[in-house]
Amino acid sequence: MNKSDKIKQKLARILVSAPKLSLALALILCAFLCAFVPKLAIDASTQTLLLENDKDLELWRDITKRYKIPNTLVIAYTPNSDLLSKSSISTLAALSKDLAQIKGVKSVFSMLDAPLLLSSGLKFSDLLGTIPTLKDSNASKEAIKAEFLSSPFYKNSLVSSDFKTTALLLTLEPNPGYNEFISSITALENTLKTAENNATVKTLLKEQRAAFKAYRDELRVAEHEQITQIRQVIAKYNQNSQSRIPHQDEFSNSQNGIPYQDEFPSSQLFLGGINMIADDMIAFVKSDLATYGLATLLLCSLCLFVYYLQLRYVFLAIFICLVCVGAASGLFGLLGFEITVISSNYIALQLIITLSVVIHLINSYREFLRKKSSFSQKAIVYLALKERMSPCFFAIFTTIIGFISLVFSDIRPIISLGVMMSASITLSLIFSFWLFGSIMSLLSKKSVNTAFERYFSLTTLCAKIALNLRARKVVFAISALGLCVGLWGISKLSVENSFIGYFKENTDIYKGMELIDNKLGGTVPLDIIISFKKDKKEPRNSSLDDEFADEFASSDAAQYWFNERRMSVLKSVNEYLKNKEFIGSVSSLADLLEVGKELNEGRELDALALALIYSSLSGERRELILTPFVSIENDELHFSVRTLDSDPRLKRAEFLSTLQNELNELVGENAQVKISGAMKLYTNMLDSLFSSQINSLGFVLLAFFATFWLIFASLRLAIIAICINILPLICVLGAMGLAGLSLDIMSITIGSISLGIGVDSAIHYIYRYKRELAHFKDSKKAIIASHASIGYALYYTSFAVFIGFGVMISSNFWPTIYFGALTDLVMFFMLASSLILLPSLLLSQSAALANEQNKAKTINAV
Numbered sequence: 001m002n003k004s005d006k007i008k009q010k011l012a013r014i015l016v017s018a019p020k021l022s023l024a025l026a027l028i029l030c031a032f033l034c035a036f037v038p039k040l041a042i043d044a045s046t047q048t049l050l051l052e053n054d055k056d057l058e059l060w061r062d063i064t065k066r067y068k069i070p071n072t073l074v075i076a077y078t079p080n081s082d083l084l085s086k087s088s089i090s091t092l093a094a095l096s097k098d099l100a101q102i103k104g105v106k107s108v109f110s111m112l113d114a115p116l117l118l119s120s121g122l123k124f125s126d127l128l129g130t131i132p133t134l135k136d137s138n139a140s141k142e143a144i145k146a147e148f149l150s151s152p153f154y155k156n157s158l159v160s161s162d163f164k165t166t167a168l169l170l171t172l173e174p175n176p177g178y179n180e181f182i183s184s185i186t187a188l189e190n191t192l193k194t195a196e197n198n199a200t201v202k203t204l205l206k207e208q209r210a211a212f213k214a215y216r217d218e219l220r221v222a223e224h225e226q227i228t229q230i231r232q233v234i235a236k237y238n239q240n241s242q243s244r245i246p247h248q249d250e251f252s253n254s255q256n257g258i259p260y261q262d263e264f265p266s267s268q269l270f271l272g273g274i275n276m277i278a279d280d281m282i283a284f285v286k287s288d289l290a291t292y293g294l295a296t297l298l299l300c301s302l303c304l305f306v307y308y309l310q311l312r313y314v315f316l317a318i319f320i321c322l323v324c325v326g327a328a329s330g331l332f333g334l335l336g337f338e339i340t341v342i343s344s345n346y347i348a349l350q351l352i353i354t355l356s357v358v359i360h361l362i363n364s365y366r367e368f369l370r371k372k373s374s375f376s377q378k379a380i381v382y383l384a385l386k387e388r389m390s391p392c393f394f395a396i397f398t399t400i401i402g403f404i405s406l407v408f409s410d411i412r413p414i415i416s417l418g419v420m421m422s423a424s425i426t427l428s429l430i431f432s433f434w435l436f437g438s439i440m441s442l443l444s445k446k447s448v449n450t451a452f453e454r455y456f457s458l459t460t461l462c463a464k465i466a467l468n469l470r471a472r473k474v475v476f477a478i479s480a481l482g483l484c485v486g487l488w489g490i491s492k493l494s495v496e497n498s499f500i501g502y503f504k505e506n507t508d509i510y511k512g513m514e515l516i517d518n519k520l521g522g523t524v525p526l527d528i529i530i531s532f533k534k535d536k537k538e539p540r541n542s543s544l545d546d547e548f549a550d551e552f553a554s555s556d557a558a559q560y561w562f563n564e565r566r567m568s569v570l571k572s573v574n575e576y577l578k579n580k581e582f583i584g585s586v587s588s589l590a591d592l593l594e595v596g597k598e599l600n601e602g603r604e605l606d607a608l609a610l611a612l613i614y615s616s617l618s619g620e621r622r623e624l625i626l627t628p629f630v631s632i633e634n635d636e637l638h639f640s641v642r643t644l645d646s647d648p649r650l651k652r653a654e655f656l657s658t659l660q661n662e663l664n665e666l667v668g669e670n671a672q673v674k675i676s677g678a679m680k681l682y683t684n685m686l687d688s689l690f691s692s693q694i695n696s697l698g699f700v701l702l703a704f705f706a707t708f709w710l711i712f713a714s715l716r717l718a719i720i721a722i723c724i725n726i727l728p729l730i731c732v733l734g735a736m737g738l739a740g741l742s743l744d745i746m747s748i749t750i751g752s753i754s755l756g757i758g759v760d761s762a763i764h765y766i767y768r769y770k771r772e773l774a775h776f777k778d779s780k781k782a783i784i785a786s787h788a789s790i791g792y793a794l795y796y797t798s799f800a801v802f803i804g805f806g807v808m809i810s811s812n813f814w815p816t817i818y819f820g821a822l823t824d825l826v827m828f829f830m831l832a833s834s835l836i837l838l839p840s841l842l843l844s845q846s847a848a849l850a851n852e853q854n855k856a857k858t859i860n861a862v
Contacts, residue, residue: 012385015437016378023438026431030323033330040333041217042285043340056684058186060676063527065179067628067638070106073170073273075099075234076515080267083111083163084141089134091237091267092166098233099170104226109169114154117595119143152591156584160519167520170230172275175219181212213336220282227271227279234269270512272523280509284812285344292348295807297321300355300800307796308362309449317358320435324354327431328424337420340413341813342746346420349753352804353399354428356760356797357392361436363793364388366448373445381440385433391767394711395760396429401703402756406749408695410688414749421753459791459835463784466839475840482731489734495686495743496653499524500646502744504812514646521585522642527677528577528663530569530637533670561632562610567593569667570637576666577641580659582650587640589629643679652683685745696752701726704759712766716845721762724838725755728829732822746815747822754823757801758830761794765834769842779846783839791835798831 015022063069077095079088089112096108115131119139137144148159159166188205192198297318304314325347332339339346365384372380403425406418465471500517503510517523574590577583596605629638644650656675663673701722708718729751736747768790772782805827808820 008386008389011433012382012389012437015385015434016382016441019378019438019441022434023442026323026434026438030327030330030431033327033334036330036333037326038333039336040329041213041338042282042344043338056676056680059674060527060678060681061179061182063529063638063676066631066634069527069628069640070174071172071275073172073230073271073276074512074516074520075168075170075230076165076268076270076272076512076520077168078165078268078515083159083166084145092168095233095237095269096168098236099168099230102226102229102233104173104222105230106171106173109171111148111158111166114148114158116144116147118151118598119147152594156519157521157587162519165515165519167516170273172226177215178219181208181215184208185212223275224279224282227276230271234271238267238269268515270515271508272512272516276512277509280507281341285339285341288344288808288811288813288816291810292345292804292807293325293351295810296348296351296804299803299807300351303796303799303803304359307452308366309451310446312443312446313362316436316439317355317362319439320358320432321351321354323435324424324428324431325350328420328427331423331427332420337416340416341816342413342749343417343420345808345816345819346417346424348804348807349421350424350428352801353396353425353757354432355800355804356757357396357428357432358436359796359800360388360392360764360793361385361432363789363796365440367789369445369448370450377443377445378441380445381437384440385437389433391764392429392433394707394767395763396425398704398707398759398763399425399756401707402700402752402754402759405696405699405703405752408699409748411685411745414745417749418752453792458795459787462791462832462835463787463839465836466783466843467780472840472844475836479727479837483727485738486727486730486732486734489737490730492737493733493743494737496651497686497742497744498645498648498650499682502814504814507812517584517644517646522583522644524643524645524679524682525677526583526641526643526675526679528573528639528641529674529676530573530639530663530667531672531674532566532569532635532637533672534635561630561635565670566637567610569671572666573637573639573663576662577639582644582647582655583641584644585642587629589626589637592625641677645679652679653687656680656683697755700752700755704755708763711763712770717766720838720841720845721759721766724833724841725759725762725830727837728758728826728833729754731829732826735825736822741818741822744815744818746813746819750819750823750826754826754830758827758834761798761830761834762838764790764794765838766842769839779843783843787835787839794831794834798827801827 075095077092079085079091081088092110093112096110096112099105100108112134115133116137116139117131119137132138134144139147145163148154149161149163155161157167185205185208188201188208192201192205300321301314301318304317305311308314328346328350361384364387365380368375368380368383368387372383375383400422403418403421406414409415409418465475500510500513500523503513505511513523570588570590571593574586574588577586577588593605596609597603600609628640630636631638643655656679660673660675663675667673704725705718705722708721709715712718712721732754733751736743741747765786769782769786772785773779776782776785802824805820805823809817811817811820
């Protein structure tokens with residue numbers, strides 16, 4: 001008896017010798033961990049969809065701070081009458097007033113607040129005075145409408161091109177503390193990289209992270225309340241609009257006095273913005289946690305009853321699953337882990353993995369109960385624990401390898417999922433054996449109901465296919481075809497995903513983003529910075545008269561920054577962006593130049609005019625008009641762009657690469673182009689998915705191969721085990737490529753997770769096959785015996801996996817839905833591979849395997 005067998009015997013004996021004490025200790029430990037469940041937090045912020053150490057992230061934060069880009073929410077308002085009708089304007093005014101009273105809303109900007117420069121008949125000299133708005137303008141409705149539809153400030157941004165939808169921009173109160181925390185933590189992390197053993201820095205970093213988490217949690221409570229109040233206001237106006245009868249003067253396009261009844265549908269208001277998305281995502285995560293857990297438990301309970309037709313096994317399995325999930329959740333709360341959109345799947349994943357361990361224990365117990373009916377209950381439990389200890393340990397060990405490989409990703413939620421699942425299934429292994437041994441030792445023996453095994457002959461059918469030589473050849477041919485088609489499909493895989501495409505069409509996120517994307521200039525922002533290179537001697541503006549020289553010299557000549565060279569670059573870049581496909585709204589200093597030209601009787605604003613504007617504007621107006629687009633101190637121009645995320649033709653990486661190259665060519669050698677913003681960061685994350693997949697799968701396959709070789713002490717068996725698990729994955733990934741499905745933040749984990757779970761079947765089957773082969777000395781009889789015993793356990797556990805992943809289709813998050821469906825498909829193929837392809841390969845290699853085992857025995861004897 002080797003050392004590992006002695007350890008197994010000792011552990012099994014401890015569990016059954018004092019079951020009451022063992023059970024009490026397990027429950028006390030579980031209760032201690034569960035006490036920390038309330039501390040388990042959810043983090044569904046956009047920060048969780050960013051790459052760790054992305055160099056563009058620092059640039060984006062710098063741009064946001066330098067150009068004072070506010071945090072805004074957008075409400076798309078489509079009234080049931082003309083935008084300039086009395087009822088629409090009064091509704092807009094009342095809506096703006098109600099929204100402005102909500103705590104945390106700094107200001108509300110709508111059509112009513114938009115300066116009317118063109119329709120009011122102003123001149124260029126009037127720009128520095130009071131400018132009328134829709135509230136006090138005397139211009140005609142036709143002139144006002146024409147300005148809204150033609151002004152670069154408003155067209156396809158504040159109003160839609162069909163003049164049926166307008167936007168309300170809610171500027172939220174800034175949270176400088178948030179950015180200060182981020183900067184402080186980033187600085188400490190960078191310091192720690194150069195001084196790894198600096199205890200003081202580590203302590204400060206830990207304190208800052210804890211303080212930031214507390215601050216962020218308070219902020220989220222306030223933001224949730226803010227979003228809730230905004231939605232209540234929106235709901236009130238939506239409800240009022242549906243019951244309101246439009247006035248007759250609102251039907252200006254009617255014929256013969258008969259209004260078009262469908263010209264103005266009921267008013268619609270949709271909310272959009274980063275805060276709204278983050279708030280909804282938290283709601284999705286909470287909903288998914290409850291749905292996945294309850295649905296998985298209920299469906300698995302039903303399946304367990306069908307399998308065993310005895311309630312004791314149903315209650316036992318569910319109790320152990322609940323204890324394991326509770327202990328893991330408490331551990332995550334204790335350690336300060338946070339649930340993200342991706343790691344919210346940990347409950348369903350842990351439930352099905354725990355259930356698979358318990359099913360193997362139950363099946364082993366039932367088998368020994370039938371064979372050793374004269375043995376005591378504790379003896380039978382002892383045999384079951386001892387017999388399943390090694391295969392279950394290695395099965396969980398390989399599953400941990402699959403999950404831990406996710407840490408090679410640069411995406412924080414994927415890393416978090418890998419760490420959390422590795423910890424949770426370790427707890428599942430420990431508590432499953434601990435509780436099963438304790439509880440079953442306290443129960444009395446009860447005869448086994450084998451009705452399901454007698455009437456359900458799937459495993460027998462699979463064994464017959466593997467034993468038939470002609471059928472085996474067909475299996476090999478189909479496998480070879482699947483391998484070729486799968487590899488071809490994998491070559492067509494892409495990582496192209498729209499952000500709006502992550503959500504179902506019935507969600508507020510999708511509806512709001514679609515409307516804003518199609519009618520109000522796009523949703524996903526992009527920031528373009530043009531940095532001018534310093535000349536040895538900056539030329540002075542020749543257009544400035546000497547009489548202004550002394551006046552401007554007193555302000556460090558900041559006014560002279562607006563020279564012809566910079567303005568030429570500004571105009572050419574602005575024109576290029578506005579004509580670029582997939583770009584919607586473009587905001588820049590060029591908008592002011594364009595409007596100024598019309599006010600200046602068709603003459604373009606020269607450097608003198610711009611200098612006058614700059615020097616004459618008050619600090620507040622300068623911050624409103626110039627600060628968002630110009631940084632004189634850094635010699636930069638800022639273009640705020642929004643992209644059409646919902647356009648199915650948009651290839652983000654290709655678009656950004658082309659944009660960068662064409663802008664570099666346009667500005668020439670005298671300036672540098674930097675592209676950042678949400679779209680850039682999101683695309684960087686997508687681009688990392690391929691490298692993450694390669695790194696994680698490479699690690700998993702090497703680790704699995706080494707583990708198989710160690711477990712089975714056979715190179716040939718290790719190769720067979722790898723092949724029968726990698727083939728289903730290749731087939732499914734290939735099917736994704738052929739179907740045009742792209743890799744996303746969820747499907748990128750399918751490979752590592754499905755391999756980690758799927759190899760359990762191979763380990764359990766080969767482990768049992770070797771045991772039966774040693775008993776029968778005949779490979780065919782060993783196959784039949786393995787299918788009649790472990791085959792049912794594989795079927796039961798695989799079906800539990802199908803259920804666990806199948807419930808994910810109820811999510812509002814499309815990546816989760818695809819993840820569940822595709823993983824189910826992989827697991828189905830892996831079950832077929834384990835019950836058909838694996839025994840077929842074992843039979844075809846039986847002679848070689850026998851020789852390999854004989855050599856091993858000879859070496860051991862020597």
